[in-house]
Amino acid sequence: MSGHSKWSKIKREKELKDKTRSNIFSKLSRLITLAVIEGGGIADPENNIRLRMAVDKAKAANMPHDNILRALEKASGPSKSALRTMVYEGFGPGGVSFLIEATTDNANRTFSEVRNIMERNSGKLGSVGSVAYLFLKCGLAMIPKKLVKETEVFSFCEALKALDMEENEDAWYCLTPFEALGQVKGALKSREGVTIEVIYKPQSVITIADKTIQKQIDSLMELLEDQAEVQKVFTNAVYEQIEGA
Numbered sequence: 001m002s003g004h005s006k007w008s009k010i011k012r013e014k015e016l017k018d019k020t021r022s023n024i025f026s027k028l029s030r031l032i033t034l035a036v037i038e039g040g041g042i043a044d045p046e047n048n049i050r051l052r053m054a055v056d057k058a059k060a061a062n063m064p065h066d067n068i069l070r071a072l073e074k075a076s077g078p079s080k081s082a083l084r085t086m087v088y089e090g091f092g093p094g095g096v097s098f099l100i101e102a103t104t105d106n107a108n109r110t111f112s113e114v115r116n117i118m119e120r121n122s123g124k125l126g127s128v129g130s131v132a133y134l135f136l137k138c139g140l141a142m143i144p145k146k147l148v149k150e151t152e153v154f155s156f157c158e159a160l161k162a163l164d165m166e167e168n169e170d171a172w173y174c175l176t177p178f179e180a181l182g183q184v185k186g187a188l189k190s191r192e193g194v195t196i197e198v199i200y201k202p203q204s205v206i207t208i209a210d211k212t213i214q215k216q217i218d219s220l221m222e223l224l225e226d227q228a229e230v231q232k233v234f235t236n237a238v239y240e241q242i243e244g245a
């Protein structure tokens with residue numbers, strides 16, 4: 001499975017940064033609550049794939065069990081949360097495209113805050129459909145190497161008709177069609193330690209060689225990710241490494 005090889009490395013590096021942020025549990029709680037709301041009120045992870053992904057991600061981040069229970073409770077009852085998913089499209093430094101996924105109970109407020117962050121950092125929001133066509137909605141399974149053999153990972157990827165596979169020293173990253181997410185549990189003998197999530201993979205990329213623009217893109221991504229309602233930020237930028245730089 002060939003293809004652009006930087007997405008998994010960038011994804012892994014971003015996750016390590018995310019775990020140092022103080023608002024990570026709040027973001028995970030929102031994901032869990034929203035997964036129940038948008039999953040028809042189903043609060044059983046075994047029967048709600050989005051909830052299972054959210055809970056697995058929370059556990060991987062060492063989120064306390066009580067926090068998970070509180071997030072589940074917010075999805076039902078008289079004080080039921082009004083959370084919903086919003087995806088904003090825009091352009092960043094160097095003309096690169098951005099997809100910004102947020103969970104919010106006040107779409108106008110979140111739109112305004114995201115727009116301000118973009119405009120203050122050499123970016124701007126676009127209209128619906130302005131960049132979404134440049135990205136493919138996929139599933140990403142991250143499988144720790146200590147848990148499974150390489151042959152099992154290849155069999156897993158073949159069974160799910162994976163779009164791409166990458167690895168680093170700790171894990172394999174299997175990019176699957178979005179429609180195959182529900183088959184992940186059955187395709188692996190053991191799901192312990194495996195995390196699954198939805199990502200947007202760029203169909204085409206813009207290579208940025210200018211170090212100043214690279215820093216501007218990184219800064220904009222970090223500011224967006226630090227915004228309370230923003231869950232994930234995707235861009236089609238890749239960085240060219242200049243020899244000797």
